[in-house]
Amino acid sequence: MPKFVLILLLSSFLLFWRLGDTHLSNWDEAWYADVSRTIAEKGNVLTPTWNGQPFLEKPPLHYWLTAISYRIFGDSEFSARFISAVAGIGTTLLAYKFGGLSSALILLSTPAFLWRARTGNLDSLLTFLIFLSAVYPSGAASGLAFLTKGFIGFFYPLFYHRRSLILGSIIAGVWFLVSYVVNGQVFLQQFFAQQGEKIGSIRFSLDYIIHLKTGLKLWFIIFFPAMYFVRKKLKNFVLFVCLFLLFLSFLQEKSTWFLMPVYPFIALIVGRWIPKRYLLAVLIIAIFQIIYFRSEYFVPDVAADEARVSIASQQLTKEDDIIYLTHYYYPTAVYYSRRKTYAVYAENPSVTWWILPKSSWGEILGGSRIFINTTRDDLKELERQFPTIRFETLFSSGDKLLVKKV
Numbered sequence: 001m002p003k004f005v006l007i008l009l010l011s012s013f014l015l016f017w018r019l020g021d022t023h024l025s026n027w028d029e030a031w032y033a034d035v036s037r038t039i040a041e042k043g044n045v046l047t048p049t050w051n052g053q054p055f056l057e058k059p060p061l062h063y064w065l066t067a068i069s070y071r072i073f074g075d076s077e078f079s080a081r082f083i084s085a086v087a088g089i090g091t092t093l094l095a096y097k098f099g100g101l102s103s104a105l106i107l108l109s110t111p112a113f114l115w116r117a118r119t120g121n122l123d124s125l126l127t128f129l130i131f132l133s134a135v136y137p138s139g140a141a142s143g144l145a146f147l148t149k150g151f152i153g154f155f156y157p158l159f160y161h162r163r164s165l166i167l168g169s170i171i172a173g174v175w176f177l178v179s180y181v182v183n184g185q186v187f188l189q190q191f192f193a194q195q196g197e198k199i200g201s202i203r204f205s206l207d208y209i210i211h212l213k214t215g216l217k218l219w220f221i222i223f224f225p226a227m228y229f230v231r232k233k234l235k236n237f238v239l240f241v242c243l244f245l246l247f248l249s250f251l252q253e254k255s256t257w258f259l260m261p262v263y264p265f266i267a268l269i270v271g272r273w274i275p276k277r278y279l280l281a282v283l284i285i286a287i288f289q290i291i292y293f294r295s296e297y298f299v300p301d302v303a304a305d306e307a308r309v310s311i312a313s314q315q316l317t318k319e320d321d322i323i324y325l326t327h328y329y330y331p332t333a334v335y336y337s338r339r340k341t342y343a344v345y346a347e348n349p350s351v352t353w354w355i356l357p358k359s360s361w362g363e364i365l366g367g368s369r370i371f372i373n374t375t376r377d378d379l380k381e382l383e384r385q386f387p388t389i390r391f392e393t394l395f396s397s398g399d400k401l402l403v404k405k406v
Contacts, residue, residue, distance in 0.1 A: 004096060007104045011092040014108060014290070014297075015085040015117055020078030022299065023307035023332070029120045030303070030331035033080035036066035036120075037335075046182045051334045051341055051354055056187045057194035059175065061147035062122045080120035087128040088117025091264050094128075095271070098135045102282045103271025109286035112215030112256065113263040114297035122149045123260040130156055131264045134237070139167025146172040150195050152261075155244065160236050207254045208245055215259055216266065217289050223266055226273035234272060237265050303332045305398035309373055310336030312395035312402050316371075323371050324364060326378035330354065333373050341373075365389055370405040379403060 024030040035048045035055055048055050048063050062083065069082040096104035107113055117124040126148045133141035134156050142164055145153025157164045179187050213220045231238050241262050248258050274282060310333045313323050317339060325333055325343040334341045344356045344364065356364075364370060365386055372391070374382070376399055379391060390406040 003101050004093070007092060007096045007101070007108075008089070011089045011104075011108055014114055015088045018298070019081050019085055019118060020076050022077065022301040023303045024077055024080055024120065024335055025299075025303045026306070026329045026332045028122070028331070029080065030335040032062065032066070032122065033077075033120050034331070034335040036063045036080065037070050037075060039063055039067035040070035046179060051330075053353065054183065054186060054190070056179070056183055056190040058122065058191075059147040059150055059172075061144060062125050062149075065125070066120065077120075081118060084117055084120055084124035087124040088113070091117075091124070091128045091131055094131055094135055095264050095267050099268040099271040100276075101271075102274050102276075102279060103267045105282050105286040106219055106271050107264055107267035109289040110216055110219060110263050110267065111289065111293040111296040112259065115299065116257050116260050118297055118299075121257065123257050126153065127261045127264060129153065130261045133157055133161070133164065133168075134240070134265070137161040137164050139164035140171065142168035143171025147175055150191075155247070155261075156240055159240070159243065202250050203252045204250050205254065206249065208248045208259060211254070211256045211259055212245070212262075215256065215263070217293060218285055219266070219270060219289075222270055222274075226270040230269055230273045234269055237269055241265050241269070303329075305400040306332045306373075307336045308397040309333075309395055309400040309402050312397075313337035313339060313371065313373060316394050316402065318369075321369055321371055323373055326372065326374040326382070328355075337373075361385065365405055372401075372403045372405070374401050374403060375399050376401060 024033050031050060035050050038049055039045060042049075045060070045064065045067075048060055065083045066080060069079045073079040073082065092104050092107050095107045126145055129141050129145035129148060130153065132138065133145060137157075137160075139157075142154055142157045142161075146168060147153070154165060154168060157168060179191075212223075216223060227238050227241065244262050248254075251258070271282075306329050310323075313333070314337050317323070317337075319339075321339055323333060323337050323339045323341045325341060326345060328343050328345055330341055330343045342354050342356050344358060344360055346355050346357045349357050361382065371394075372379075372382075379401060383389075383391065391403040392406050393401055393403050395402040
């Protein structure tokens with residue numbers, strides 16, 4: 001059997017096996033899934049929405065592709081994660097084509113890469129397109145990378161393939177113009193506020209080196225020697241990794257998944273440095289990492305209770321009812337409840353429209369048909385603050401509750 005087919009089968013197994021078994025997790029995964037599902041159902045291609053309001057902070061390519069996935073496979077967790085998994089397979093096949101079997105095995109045994117490629121986030125598609133723009137200098141790939149997550153998609157061609165920026169900028173510019181014409185000033189406000197948020201405050205640290213060590217596991221040991229020995233042969237890739245790590249080190253936010261785009265470059269660098277006679281050793285290490293660290297990419301169903309309560313919210317409420325949360329786990333609640341949701345937990349008034357201060361509870365509880373997604377401790381606190389109000393528990397799962405004001 002050709003090695004290409006073996007890598008295709010192995011990557012497909014690792015990225016698709018039980019892909020839809022767990023509920024969508026809080027924050028980005030459930031958030032983006034709700035945006036994509038809404039596009040699939042309502043066709044609002046140029047004005048993505050979340051929680052019933054325009055959501056224009058990110059470019060739409062991932063949403064568009066995932067909406068197609070929803071149309072094909074239906075409303076499921078698998079649909080939300082399908083595009084990320086396919087992009088992960090594509091990245092692995094590119095690593096095999098340009099780095100050989102060792103590079104593909106290294107990438108497929110990098111727990112951080114597998115984990116992110118198995119979630120319905122933007123990073124796997126972004127990584128594939130950035131890597132594609134590097135190994136096949138293409139303005140189209142960099143333009144699509146921009147349409148996935150914004151200006152970071154231009155990072156590689158900005159230094160090495162500046163000509164490709166022309167086509168990439170045209171692709172980005174056409175979408176930008178159309179989105180502005182359709183959505184107006186609110187598009188500019190949301191998009192540039194979000195894009196600038198990550199670099200709005202500079203805080204240099206070496207946290208990403210620690211994150212890289214955690215993500216690569218044993219491959220981290222030979223990563224730096226490999227960069228040194230292939231620095232001339234793979235100069236552009238080595239410099240890209242260094243510049244990208246340096247850039248991340250100045251960001252205020254230190255999220256581990258920001259490293260996702262460098263993993264295929266690292267796999268290529270390390271794989272090209274290791275002599276072919278050591279392929280068996282690479283295979284043994286890869287098998288060890290895939291098995292031993294499997295809990296880091298086959299993650300437990302951490303959002304199960306929240307999802308079950310939110311599903312019950314959809315079943316036990318009317319379409320125009322509002323769900324109020326006493327906590328900040330709102331993305332999963334929005335996705336599974338399909339209801340307008342407000343999180344009432346802030347100590348002070350928030351500029352974010354769906355986050356309300358705790359002082360709002362008095363006014364909220366003065367209304368009718370009040371449904372609250374809460375925890376047992378938070379419910380006790382509400383009962384203490386409002387002793388004259390009775391609450392009825394409609395559904396519970398673990399520590400999570402759906403209650404109604406009686």
